[in-house]
Amino acid sequence: MGTAARSVLVLAGLAILVAGAYVSFAQAGSGAQPWDPELSDNFVFMRVLPFVLGLGAVVGLFRAGGWKGTVRRGEEIRRFSLGTVIGHWIAAVGFLLALPTGLWQYLGGILDVHLDLPLYLIYRLHYIGAAIILFSVANFAAYWWSSGDRSLWPPRGEWRRHLAGFALEVPAPLGARLAAWLRLDLDTRPQAQRFTFYETAFSFPTWTFALALITVTGLLKAMRYIYPIPGPVLYWASTLHVAAMVLLTLKVLDHLRYTLARWPLMVAMTRGWISEGALRRMLDTTSRPGPRQAEPTLPAGTPAGVARGSER
Amino acid sequence: MIAYLFITNAFVAKTAIKEGLPAQAALLLGGALIAVFAVALAWQSLQILRVPGASGG
Numbered sequence: 001m002g003t004a005a006r007s008v009l010v011l012a013g014l015a016i017l018v019a020g021a022y023v024s025f026a027q028a029g030s031g032a033q034p035w036d037p038e039l040s041d042n043f044v045f046m047r048v049l050p051f052v053l054g055l056g057a058v059v060g061l062f063r064a065g066g067w068k069g070t071v072r073r074g075e076e077i078r079r080f081s082l083g084t085v086i087g088h089w090i091a092a093v094g095f096l097l098a099l100p101t102g103l104w105q106y107l108g109g110i111l112d113v114h115l116d117l118p119l120y121l122i123y124r125l126h127y128i129g130a131a132i133i134l135f136s137v138a139n140f141a142a143y144w145w146s147s148g149d150r151s152l153w154p155p156r157g158e159w160r161r162h163l164a165g166f167a168l169e170v171p172a173p174l175g176a177r178l179a180a181w182l183r184l185d186l187d188t189r190p191q192a193q194r195f196t197f198y199e200t201a202f203s204f205p206t207w208t209f210a211l212a213l214i215t216v217t218g219l220l221k222a223m224r225y226i227y228p229i230p231g232p233v234l235y236w237a238s239t240l241h242v243a244a245m246v247l248l249t250l251k252v253l254d255h256l257r258y259t260l261a262r263w264p265l266m267v268a269m270t271r272g273w274i275s276e277g278a279l280r281r282m283l284d285t286t287s288r289p290g291p292r293q294a295e296p297t298l299p300a301g302t303p304a305g306v307a308r309g310s311e312r
Numbered sequence: 313m314i315a316y317l318f319i320t321n322a323f324v325a326k327t328a329i330k331e332g333l334p335a336q337a338a339l340l341l342g343g344a345l346i347a348v349f350a351v352a353l354a355w356q357s358l359q360i361l362r363v364p365g366a367s368g369g
Binding site: 103107109110111243246249250253254256257260261 | 314317318321325327328338339342345346349350352353356357359360
């Protein structure tokens with residue numbers, strides 16, 4: 001599909017979202033509905049959501065159409081495409097809005113403490129953050145599905161190799177325990193390619209799980225006023241939504257710890273590009289040798305294998 | 313702060329007490345994990361400030 005056709009698709013998605021949002025806001029603001037502000041926001045959120053997801057999907061398809069695979073510029077390689085960089089920071093804004101407001105709602109209920117600010121405004125911010133996150137989920141899901149890029153997941157049949165690499169990247173006592181538990185072979189040190197084993201075997205799968213959990217449970221909670229949800233389902237959706245919120249809080253803290261310690265990764269998530277030397281140094285120092293290995297460095301003559309570019 | 317609120321309210325919050333031990337244990341576990349990860353991030357940030365180049369740049 002050409003760039004023009006893909007652009008038309010995105011514009012159509014945007015136009016449909018605007019039309020859908022206009023109708024929803026017009027109905028909520030007409031004065032004819034007996035809803036309080038909180039319920040009104042809930043209805044607007046639920047009605048706009050399909051259009052937000054649709055826009056996210058067409059943006060993802062737009063990006064996938066321009067997918068180029070490996071890209072190199074002198075000594076630098078492209079680690080993230082422009083769309084991924086923008087998408088990452090859009091998702092970050094969503095987290096900045098949704099996580100603190102979600103924590104406030106939960107702790108406010110537990111502590112029975114209330115701000116002078118009306119509660120519906122906290123919910124409104126939470127809904128805006130959630131809509132941004134759901135846009136991002138649809139965007140990246142469509143992009144990865146359509147482009148076929150699976151570089152953040154261990155390839156089929158290679159989970160044990162990636163888990164062994166992960167066990168060699170975490171502190172030795174933890175890695176040894178994990179290896180014993182999963183019966184991993186740590187004698188042969190696997191070589192990381194584009195991403196560290198921490199990213200492929202642990203970080204990305206747990207992000208996926210936490211985001212899937214918060215998305216499904218959040219949708220169940222939010223749709224309870226427009227569709228009858230059985231009590232037990234709602235109870236477990238609420239409980240698991242809080243669990244997913246705690247998990248995502250842990251993920252954000254861990255993500256910051258990991259990337260701040262590897263500053264070139266942080267720079268790459270703003271510029272898209274990373275120096276091949278910096279990437280190789282990072283891959284080299286992240287892992288430690290296995291129990292029977294003395295050589296701590298990656299083979300010097302493998303630049304292309306170590307540091308291929310990515311367009312994820 | 314969040315970890316502190318989670319942990320202390322595992323023992324004193326009426327809602328959690330009413331819901332029973334699993335709810336209190338979940339609050340305690342969540343608070344403890346948030347504390348551990350927050351300390352790890354703070355320690356890493358201090359390392360970066362103290363040792364130039366510790367961030368691999």
